[in-house]
Amino acid sequence: MTDLAVELDLPAAGPDEPHIRIDNPVDGTLVGRVATATREQTAALVEAARQASRAWARTPATERGAALRSAAAALRERVDDLARVNQAETGKSVEDARGGVLAGAGTLEQYAELGPLHRGRSLLGDVTATDLMVPEPRGVVAVLTPWNDPVAVACGLLGAALVTGNTVVHKPSERCPHTGLLVAELISPYFPEGVFNHLAGDGQAGAWLAENPAVDVVAHVGSTRTGRAIAEATARTGAKALLENGGNDPLLVAEDVDPVWAAGQTATGAFANSGQICVSVERVYVHRAIAEPFLGALTREAERTGLLPLVDEAHRDKVHEHVTSAIADGARPCAGGVVPEGPGSQYPATVLADCTPDMLAMREETFGPVAAVRVVDDFDQGLAEACDDAYGLAATVLTRSMEHAQRAWRDLPVGTVKVNAVFGGAPGGAAQPRGASGQGYGYGPELLDEMTTTKVVHVEPAPG
Structure with missing residues (x-):
């Protein structure tokens, strides 16, 4: 895998840098070492996302959707490379890994279509006034994703956040950092500087994101233990916690x-x-x-x-x-x-x-x-x-x-x-987990609602 990392031009940690080491779960051979971000670097990424948020929120939804379509095409073009890296890091079969990449690309394409159609309401108030309910982006979204289906899950949360006008800081699992790096290299060129930000790190880096008061949403798919820690952190900062955590199905x-x-x-x-x-x-x-x-x-x-x-x-x-x-x-x-x-x-x-x-x-x-x-x-x-x-x-x-x-x-x-079927379901299904399994919609059109907040507007003419 070290040769594959060189072939794909994935950055490696220097000899003295703090890093994550990944070994192949099938044969134990070294996959590679990825440098981890410091607390200061993590805060700088959040600040970059904050600085970019106003302009991105004002970008027309059709343009945001076009960026997602371009990102999806980039993933499709490199599906085999992504599958090979994913297999090396997690042991997932190449066939399953390819399926996850293609599912992720499809999700980006779906949100590219759904984003411009996401709408508010007009209200029936006084005939001389205009009353509206308008969805607006929440701001900076920290996206924390798991290793078991790293591309598909990331694309769902990233796609919904970006198409609704939020900026993101994405931290993939420390168990698949090379996959996360390659996804970031493929997606980031299609967004303005500061809109899509990639962070390599372990659970400590995720905690730094969750406790940062400049983060408006923490969207997490992973363990219940981590989800509960995120909920505690966001309760202090006022950020929204969107959690899909463990299950005992x-x-x-x-x-x-x-x-x-x-x-x-x-x-x-x-x-x-x-x-x-x-x-x-x-x-x-x-x-x-x-x-x-x-x-x-x-x-x-x-x-x-x-x-x-x-x-x-x-x-x-x-x-x-x-x-x-x-x-x-x-x-x-x-x-x-x-x-x-x-x-x-x-x-x-x-x-x-x-x-x-x-x-x-x-x-x-x-x-x-x-x-x-x-x-x-x-x-x-x-x-x-x-x-x-x-x-x-x-x-x-x-x-x-x-x-x-x-x-x-x-x-x-x-x-x-x-x-009568352990897997399957129609496209667009979105469920809300309960209890220790989390809270909020994690998929489907409803995820666009989670990534936005609603403003009520009342306009009436001035006298005279």
């Missing part, structure tokens, strides 16, 4: 479905991208009547899947802690659950049976290729236990019963409910 398997099909859905939800998706299946509630064939089929799926790369060894340690804790508390490992020998940070697709609600793997987000399975006596029990959770991101229900489906989507206290 349940999957309910009713007795009326094919257990082999249900196992396939579960495996897709739990093992795709090594279980490192915000809406991955974390805990499974299966009806006792089909539990045995379901577990058998899910175990075979896990064994066929085999080893999967996790982003780094620290994250693998956390995933394995959840597994070993569950086993110590009585869970039965049906597949996986053993750290492999050799370099890298791979982990096997894992199935845990005989899980109970108090186990760590059932209570907290594992964010790895682990399916923790709980057998329940009926649908009511499964639904009740699925609802009993601090998180509120997403949930899935597998059933042929319309009654069960209706009850589940109405009762589950989450932002997204999927029936």
Whole structure:
């Protein structure tokens, strides 16, 4: 990857500079070192965004949209380079990484179209007056994005912020700084100086952004712990916090479905991208009547899947802690659950049976290729236990019963409910996470509302 970094002309840290070191999660080889910003440099980027905000807010929305379209074209042109860097840093497959880049480019194009159409209202007041509700940019938006789908997620938040007239400081995850650097190099030429600003740094740099009183919005996708720290910081500064944080997403398997099909859905939800998706299946509630064939089929799926790369060894340690804790508390490992020998940070697709609600793997987000399975006596029990959770991101229900489906989507206290498909959905869907999973719309046309604030205007003629 060092040769690839040179080939792509990505800047590297000097020998004495504070830096982030990235190793390839598959084989442990050095990917590269990226210099990290100081507190003073972080503050300077925020000030640059503040200085550029007035002119950018007054730029016609069509011109802002045109800049996004140009940025999207640049990402499409370099999709293979971005995918290679992403794979080297996070272990994500090249196919998935390409899909994330193309999804990100598509999102920029969507916001390029939606931005100029974002509108306020005229109000019906006195016939001699004009009354309006006008959306305006909030100002400086700090965008903090994760490593598991770094391009697609970043493009959503960046696109909505920029097209509505905000300026941004973007800090990608310290686990994929080379991907973030390349995205910045491709996007920044299409915006005036100070409008798009890139920051390389770790969690400390994110904290400096969140506590800066010149930041008007902190938009964050990542862990609940970080989200809560951001919420505390913005409560002091008065900035808006837009948060999509962790999830502990349940999957309910009713007795009326094919257990082999249900196992396939579960495996897709739990093992795709090594279980490192915000809406991955974390805990499974299966009806006792089909539990045995379901577990058998899910175990075979896990064994066929085999080893999967996790982003780094620290994250693998956390995933394995959840597994070993569950086993110590009585869970039965049906597949996986053993750290492999050799370099890298791979982990096997894992199935845990005989899980109970108090186990760590059932209570907290594992964010790895682990399916923790709980057998329940009926649908009511499964639904009740699925609802009993601090998180509120997403949930899935597998059933042929319309009654069960209706009850589940109405009762589950989450932002997204999927029936008979762990992934999928129509374009433009936007949900609000709940509880420990965050707050505010993170996608769709509604994200434009999050990035703007509304001013009421009343105009009437002067006498005389």
